[in-house]
Amino acid sequence: MELRVAVVEDDPHYRGSLETLLGFEPGFHLASSYSEPASFLEELSGLSPTAPLPFDLVLMDIDLPGMSGIEATRSVKRRRPEAIVVMLTAFEDPEKILAAIRAGADGYLLKRAGVAEVIDQLRSVADGGSPMTPGIARSVLELVRGGHPKDATSRGDALELSERERDVLRALVRGLAYKQVAAELALSIDTVRTYIRRIYMKLQVHSATEAVARAVREGLTD
Numbered sequence: 066m067e068l069r070v071a072v073v074e075d076d077p078h079y080r081g082s083l084e085t086l087l088g089f090e091p092g093f094h095l096a097s098s099y100s101e102p103a104s105f106l107e108e109l110s111g112l113s114p115t116a117p118l119p120f121d122l123v124l125m126d127i128d129l130p131g132m133s134g135i136e137a138t139r140s141v142k143r144r145r146p147e148a149i150v151v152m153l154t155a156f157e158d159p160e161k162i163l164a165a166i167r168a169g170a171d172g173y174l175l176k177r178a179g180v181a182e183v184i185d186q187l188r189s190v191a192d193g194g195s196p197m198t199p200g201i202a203r204s205v206l207e208l209v210r211g212g213h214p215k216d217a218t219s220r221g222d223a224l225e226l227s228e229r230e231r232d233v234l235r236a237l238v239r240g241l242a243y244k245q246v247a248a249e250l251a252l253s254i255d256t257v258r259t260y261i262r263r264i265y266m267k268l269q270v271h272s273a274t275e276a277v278a279r280a281v282r283e284g285l286t287d
Contacts, residue, residue: 068187069096071120073105073137074153075129082180083124090184096120101130102137109144118148122187125170127154127161135161135168142169142271153183166278169271189242225267226285233260234285238277 070087072095074080080098087095096119099105105123112118123141127134138150151172152165165173174183226234229250236246247257261273268285270276279285 067092067094069094069119069121070187071096071105071123072098073102073123073129073134074098074126075100076126079176079180083183086180086184092188093184102132102134102140106137106140109141114145118145120148122149122151124153124183124187125150127152127156127165135164135170138165138170139168146271151187166272166274169275171272171274173274226264230260230264230267231285233257234264234276234280237261237273238280 070093072080072083072087074083077100080100084095084098087093097105097108102125125134125138129137132140134152134154138152141148141150146169149171150169151174152170153174153176154161155176156162157175162173172186174186176183178186232250233246236249241249243254243257243261246252247254250257252260261276264276265271268276268279270279
């Protein structure tokens with residue numbers, strides 16, 4: 066099954082490289098490509114709220130004309146929460162990383178990793194992973210460990226998680242994809258997805274990246 070990817074990238078050379086690779090790489094299909102977010106959001110808003118999305122994943126730059134990729138991601142998630150959005154950017158600024166996660170980004174990749182490495186990271190999406198280059202993963206963990214102390218409200222939310230939900234959350238924190246979580250906990254992939262939906266609802270998050278950040282920040286899997 067091919068992973069259909071929509072690209073939102075204003076650099077014509079980099080966008081062209083992505084288009085070429087996605088057009089020929091086995092297991093991938095270039096669903097659409099845009100030089101700015103307005104036309105992408107316009108097409109998305111033209112779909113019925115119940116219509117299937119014409120893509121499986123959006124690769125979104127941050128520094129875009131007219132609207133930042135972070136704002137565009139927030140808009141996408143507001144309209145279609147099920148859409149998977151992966152930031153693809155040159156920025157390693159922790160503030161931008163955190164802003165992207167809060168906007169609902171499902172992954173955060175650096176352009177300097179190279180197009181081929183980006184493609185390798187995206188393969189995990191088909192298994193329910195949240196792609197994140199190692200340097201960014203370290204930045205996120207340092208960011209959430211270094212700030213935002215635990216509080217009573219957070220602990221109240223944590224108490225609502227069942228032990229099985231905590232097991233699933235612990236697996237996500239370790240970076241396991243959905244299929245790996247299912248195998249480790251002897252669950253079906255559908256059951257894992259059900260637990261993850263419940264975790265999102267209870268923690269009031271919209272992505273695995275957000276769930277992991279909150280789990281580490283607030284010690285929810287201790």
